Amino acid sequence: MADFEINKGVGREVEFKGLRAQYLFIFAAGLLAVFVMFVIMYMAGVGQ
Structure with missing residues (x-):
C-alpha cells in the first residue's frame, strides 16, 4: 500500500503561482478597494 504525505505545506508561507502571501494580500485589498469605490x-x- 502506498504511503502518502498529507499537508506538506503546513508552516510554509502562502504562495499562488509564484506570488508570495504579502503580494496576494495587497492584490486582494486593491480589488476590494476598487469594488468599494465603485459601489460608493x-x-x-x-x-460613467
Missing part, C-alpha cells in the same frame, strides 16, 4: 460612486449617482 454608483450610489452617489456619478455618471
